[in-house]
Amino acid sequence: MTQFSLLESTDEHARAARRAEKLRKELERHNRLYHQLDAPEITDEAYDALFRELVELEETFPDLRTLDSPTRRVGGAVLSSLETRPHRERMYGLDNVFSAEEWAGFQQKAFRALPEASPEVMSAWWADPKLDGLACELTYENGILVQALTRGDGEVGEVVTESMRTVRNLPLRLNGKDAFPPRRLEVRGEVLMFRKEFEELNERQTALGQKRFANPRNAAAGSLRQLDSSVTAARKLRFLAYGVGELDVQYRKPWETYEELMKALSDYGFETPPQGRLCHNLEEAESYYRYVEGTRDLLPFEIDGVVYKLNNREAQRALGFTARAPRFAVAWKFTARRAETRLRRIMIQVGRTGVLTPVAELEPVSLGGVVVSRATLHNEDEIRRLDVRENDTVVIQRAGDVIPDVVGPVLEKRPEGLPPYEFPRTCPVCGVPVRRLKGEAAWRCLNMSCPAVIMRSIVHFVSKAGLDVDGIGQKWVETLIESGRVKSPADLFTVTQKELMSYERMGEISAVNFVSALEKARLSASLSRFIAALGIRLVGEQTARTLAGHYKNMDELCAADVEELLQLPDIGPEVAGSIRAFFENSSNRELLERFRELGLWPQRQDKTETEAAALSGKKVLFTGTLSRPRDEYRRMAEAQGANVASAVSRNLDYLIAGENPGSKLVKAQELGIRVLDETAFLKLLETKASRPE
Numbered sequence: 001m002t003q004f005s006l007l008e009s010t011d012e013h014a015r016a017a018r019r020a021e022k023l024r025k026e027l028e029r030h031n032r033l034y035h036q037l038d039a040p041e042i043t044d045e046a047y048d049a050l051f052r053e054l055v056e057l058e059e060t061f062p063d064l065r066t067l068d069s070p071t072r073r074v075g076g077a078v079l080s081s082l083e084t085r086p087h088r089e090r091m092y093g094l095d096n097v098f099s100a101e102e103w104a105g106f107q108q109k110a111f112r113a114l115p116e117a118s119p120e121v122m123s124a125w126w127a128d129p130k131l132d133g134l135a136c137e138l139t140y141e142n143g144i145l146v147q148a149l150t151r152g153d154g155e156v157g158e159v160v161t162e163s164m165r166t167v168r169n170l171p172l173r174l175n176g177k178d179a180f181p182p183r184r185l186e187v188r189g190e191v192l193m194f195r196k197e198f199e200e201l202n203e204r205q206t207a208l209g210q211k212r213f214a215n216p217r218n219a220a221a222g223s224l225r226q227l228d229s230s231v232t233a234a235r236k237l238r239f240l241a242y243g244v245g246e247l248d249v250q251y252r253k254p255w256e257t258y259e260e261l262m263k264a265l266s267d268y269g270f271e272t273p274p275q276g277r278l279c280h281n282l283e284e285a286e287s288y289y290r291y292v293e294g295t296r297d298l299l300p301f302e303i304d305g306v307v308y309k310l311n312n313r314e315a316q317r318a319l320g321f322t323a324r325a326p327r328f329a330v331a332w333k334f335t336a337r338r339a340e341t342r343l344r345r346i347m348i349q350v351g352r353t354g355v356l357t358p359v360a361e362l363e364p365v366s367l368g369g370v371v372v373s374r375a376t377l378h379n380e381d382e383i384r385r386l387d388v389r390e391n392d393t394v395v396i397q398r399a400g401d402v403i404p405d406v407v408g409p410v411l412e413k414r415p416e417g418l419p420p421y422e423f424p425r426t427c428p429v430c431g432v433p434v435r436r437l438k439g440e441a442a443w444r445c446l447n448m449s450c451p452a453v454i455m456r457s458i459v460h461f462v463s464k465a466g467l468d469v470d471g472i473g474q475k476w477v478e479t480l481i482e483s484g485r486v487k488s489p490a491d492l493f494t495v496t497q498k499e500l501m502s503y504e505r506m507g508e509i510s511a512v513n514f515v516s517a518l519e520k521a522r523l524s525a526s527l528s529r530f531i532a533a534l535g536i537r538l539v540g541e542q543t544a545r546t547l548a549g550h551y552k553n554m555d556e557l558c559a560a561d562v563e564e565l566l567q568l569p570d571i572g573p574e575v576a577g578s579i580r581a582f583f584e585n586s587s588n589r590e591l592l593e594r595f596r597e598l599g600l601w602p603q604r605q606d607k608t609e610t611e612a613a614a615l616s617g618k619k620v621l622f623t624g625t626l627s628r629p630r631d632e633y634r635r636m637a638e639a640q641g642a643n644v645a646s647a648v649s650r651n652l653d654y655l656i657a658g659e660n661p662g663s664k665l666v667k668a669q670e671l672g673i674r675v676l677d678e679t680a681f682l683k684l685l686e687t688k689a690s691r692p693e
């Protein structure tokens with residue numbers, strides 16, 4: 001009997017093992033389709049079902065939880081402190097150059113150090129953007145990720161294996177049909193946080209009263225070096241591979257050039273720096289540098305220069321290293337986006353949630369080609385930490401945000417007797433004493449009828465982050481509020497053309513445009529835009545989209561309880577609580593009733609409506625410099641039912657290319673994807689949009 005059940009359970013175990021193996025493969029394939037190729041084949045629900053099945057199998061048979069299991073991507077292991085381990089091969093830094101002359105000088109030195117090498121070999125350099133993140137080394141043994149080390153001091157790094165397993169765009173098992181994956185492959189690259197995620201993280205940090213990160217690099221470092229890997233998992237880091245450490249590739253011929261190596265890394269399933277290419281002379285190196293510098297803001301992450309690596313790996317080995325850097329690779333850095341200027345005064349802005357934000361008013365100064373006259377100081381603690389005072393000379397820099405940061409005062413230039421800055425204890429707009437809630441860094445004006453809070457929430461309602469009403473200027477919204485005509489966002493929709501024209505400087509055309517823009521928004525607002533416009537604390541555009549994807553209309557959302565909200569992806573207790581609190585508040589309920597009466601009560605677009613749209617179900621991608629902000633084009637495309645991709649893949653329908661389109665264009669052409677210029681794209685929207693269905 002005992003023997004029989006043992007047999008039975010072994011059998012069951014074998015079945016489970018086969019199923020788990022299949023699930024792992026499938027999940028990783030879908031992960032790759034979703035995160036790297038931007039071409040999901042199954043719905044999120046179907047993915048979750050497969051995922052849950054694997055979790056259950058692994059819970060029943062813990063030995064099936066392999067090191068490359070996708071379930072590790074959600075993190076969970078909590079360590080007491082980060083262990084350190086030596087790198088097998090030292091991770092060197094790079095020497096920097098700052099001009100074409102210095103670049104040429106570096107190359108000359110390499111030429112001289114290896115006089116026997118042919119000029120062809122010594123002139124071909126692989127170039128790619130210098131990623132501004134945190135260097136990391138991943139070790140794969142027999143194709144499986146077994147260790148991740150930060151760069152540390154180059155000799156010894158911190159073990160961040162569990163955390164790195166949560167990074168979605170790296171393979172836990174090397175791709176490829178190879179029966180013999182490399183016995184050992186150390187992949188080196190940069191861990192990055194994309195600008196968007198960085199901004200969202202800082203918003204969350206502010207909302208929770210926690211310290212903001214100064215730039216995406218610090219945020220990436222802070223997020224990776226976590227003892228609890230589920231924190232890392234929530235931070236959405238990425239890994240871009242740009243090199244290798246120790247190698248044991250078994251039967252394969254080692255890669256002869258950097259170009260081949262990069263191709264191999266990408267075949268193994270790694271994302272690599274975009275736009276990498278070979279340069280054969282100073283001219284090409286310089287023009288590539290200018291191109292990357294000119295398009296850096298189009299990338300979703302921060303870069304700080306271009307790295308050039310001798311293409312021939314044999315010649316690399318022959319050149320070797322100086323005490324601190326390779327002789328075969330160099331970074332041509334961008335000129336810093338830092339500048340010095342005088343801080344005229346510290347203004348306090350009162351935001352839509354009542355938070356008092358100090359803003360540095362600066363003597364205008366040019367920073368990376370943009371004239372800057374304001375910088376954010378975030379909160380009182382930040383001012384105190386930096387000890388910046390009105391009339392100080394300060395260093396400012398542009399990090400991830402468009403609004404620059406104040407790095408600190410230049411103490412040598414501080415005039416004598418400048419008093420430290422005193423943060424106000426009353427709201428500068430309504431005069432009511434401000435409060436600093438427990439555990440929060442921000443002072444808040446809690447007066448519900450503070451004119452600043454009301455004004456900001458109305459402005460937010462129609463802004464890009466809200467309903468995105470085209471063509472009504474913020475100034476006019478402010479005027480209407482100041483005159484007392486508009487007291488809530490709902491009032492805006494009742495303002496008539498005639499009323500508007502009674503205001504000074506409001507002509508007939510502007511008045512007509514104003515009213516029709518709001519009318520258009522009222523009739524066509526999508527559910528997700530409407531939710532985002534409400535300005536519920538902690539609910540930004542992303543969460544609004546999640547909610548709108550799940551609930552058919554506002555009535556369903558208003559009725560959702562916390563338990564139910566917690567079932568949705570990316571919604572934690574804090575967000576769920578905030579949503580519930582919003583709908584339970586009686587003045588919010590009144591406001592919603594008014595919207596309903598006004599007919600501004602969107603339903604989720606049903607299928608037939610979406611299908612009728614011009615680009616329904618089409619996948620589009622924008623690249624290069626366009627004449628309007630890319631965000632605007634994204635919205636236009638989405639409004640017509642398109643999915644906007646972030647990378648070229650086989651199932652892309654259109655690539656819309658502006659000037660200097662770069663490698664995406666090349667790739668799209670290779671794959672035979674239709675490429676449109678801006679004019680053709682706009683035509684497509686028009687013709688199709690007016691087509692009767």
Ligand code: IVH
Nearest residue numbers: 092093094128129130131135242307326329
């Ligand atoms: S190649 C042997 N390529 O910059 C040198 N490095 O400041 C191999 N980095 O330690 C490095 N982007 O961590 C290379 N595209 C890129 C890079 C890159 C960033 C880092 C790397 C290096 C640091 C030096």
